[in-house]
Amino acid sequence: MPIEVLERAQSELTDWRGSGMSVMEVSHRGKDFVACAADAETRLRRVMGISDDYAVLFIQGGATGQFAAVPMNLTLPGDRISLVNTGQWSTKAKKEAAALGLDVQVVADEAASRYTTTPGPGSFAAAEGSQYLHYTPNETIGGVEFGYVPDVGVPLVADASSTILSRPIDVDRFGLIYAGTQKNMGPAGMAVVIVRRDLIGRARPGTPSIFDYAKMADSDSMLNTPPTFSIYLLGLILDWVENLGGLEAMGTVNKDKSDALYQFIDRSPFYSNPVAPTARSWMNVTFLLARPELDKQFVTEAADAGLANLAGHRSVGGMRASIYNAMPIEGVLTLIDFMDDFAARHG
Numbered sequence: 001m002p003i004e005v006l007e008r009a010q011s012e013l014t015d016w017r018g019s020g021m022s023v024m025e026v027s028h029r030g031k032d033f034v035a036c037a038a039d040a041e042t043r044l045r046r047v048m049g050i051s052d053d054y055a056v057l058f059i060q061g062g063a064t065g066q067f068a069a070v071p072m073n074l075t076l077p078g079d080r081i082s083l084v085n086t087g088q089w090s091t092k093a094k095k096e097a098a099a100l101g102l103d104v105q106v107v108a109d110e111a112a113s114r115y116t117t118t119p120g121p122g123s124f125a126a127a128e129g130s131q132y133l134h135y136t137p138n139e140t141i142g143g144v145e146f147g148y149v150p151d152v153g154v155p156l157v158a159d160a161s162s163t164i165l166s167r168p169i170d171v172d173r174f175g176l177i178y179a180g181t182q183k184n185m186g187p188a189g190m191a192v193v194i195v196r197r198d199l200i201g202r203a204r205p206g207t208p209s210i211f212d213y214a215k216m217a218d219s220d221s222m223l224n225t226p227p228t229f230s231i232y233l234l235g236l237i238l239d240w241v242e243n244l245g246g247l248e249a250m251g252t253v254n255k256d257k258s259d260a261l262y263q264f265i266d267r268s269p270f271y272s273n274p275v276a277p278t279a280r281s282w283m284n285v286t287f288l289l290a291r292p293e294l295d296k297q298f299v300t301e302a303a304d305a306g307l308a309n310l311a312g313h314r315s316v317g318g319m320r321a322s323i324y325n326a327m328p329i330e331g332v333l334t335l336i337d338f339m340d341d342f343a344a345r346h347g
């Protein structure tokens with residue numbers, strides 16, 4: 001979370017818009033909160049360039065909820081979909097789709113590279129008869145990101161949880177984009193779903209109402225009590241993004257941040273990054289120490305220096321710097337100084 005957003009939320013916490021109450025306490029059906037939610041949606045449409053051909057939905061259950069909701073809304077049991085497997089989040093999406101009775105065709109799989117790259121443009125296509133193709137533009141754990149939007153001939157579905165709002169994106173290329181909110185959009189627990197309206201309205205029987213895109217679109221995502229505080233904070237974050245110059249400006253800063261870190265790692269004999277240069281994530285920079293026995297000490301000393309959460313995901317080890325939008329370039333430069341010093345002492 002950007003500190004400016006947290007401070008604004010703090011200043012409004014006990015008296016939101018002169019109500020004498022927190023935004024958490026006002027009625028979600030009251031005109032102030034309805035306006036707040038509408039404002040968050042309008043801002044998201046403006047920031048991302050989302051046309052009226054798309055519905056924008058706020059749905060509880062995070063990105064994992066969407067692993068199930070997407071198949072329930074877009075397919076019937078027995079239908080075929082295509083999926084690109086570039087890491088752990090793709091794999092989880094695949095399992096959930098398969099559990100819902102889908103014939104999941106993995107049309108590109110980077111498991112053999114140990115998830116250190118993405119398939120190149122034009123190197124894969126949707127399997128015949130696929131209802132859609134699902135991919136993960138940024139694999140958060142492996143730090144692997146597509147530098148392009150695939151052209152696949154069927155509706156493209158993207159789990160953009162860890163890359164949304166990090167750079168400009170051409171929404172019209174997608175059938176559906178979903179993202180858990182906790183990386184670049186606020187607190188955990190909610191997903192933003194941007195879905196082309198012609199794909200809505202065919203949810204399979206038995207789909208829970210709160211996951212049914214048509215019902216959620218008809219009720220402005222207020223079929224039940226929505227996560228009001230999350231929606232409010234999303235609005236504040238979008239205001240922050242707009243004030244900084246929108247996604248063009250975010251993209252420039254994020255590229256500078258990740259370039260600085262990758263260049264340092266590539267020049268250092270002590271650190272390394274296994275990801276192919278064309279597939280390196282702007283948000284999640286992974287790196288290995290030349291002496292893995294020092295991993296624990298690295299994490300501890302970094303934490304003492306105010307650099308938190310650097311241990312890689314428990315499943316892969318190594319290190320990972322998640323430098324989401326809220327991380328300023330100064331934070332990255334501080335990390336590089338620390339890494340340089342650590343290497344000098346232990347290299």
Ligand SMILES: *Cc1c(COP(=O)(O)O)cnc(C)c1O
Nearest residue numbers: 062063064089140159161162180
């Ligand atoms: C974090 C993340 C998820 C999981 O999000 P939840 O909100 O915890 O369900 C899914 N996909 C990607 C790419 C992520 O980064």
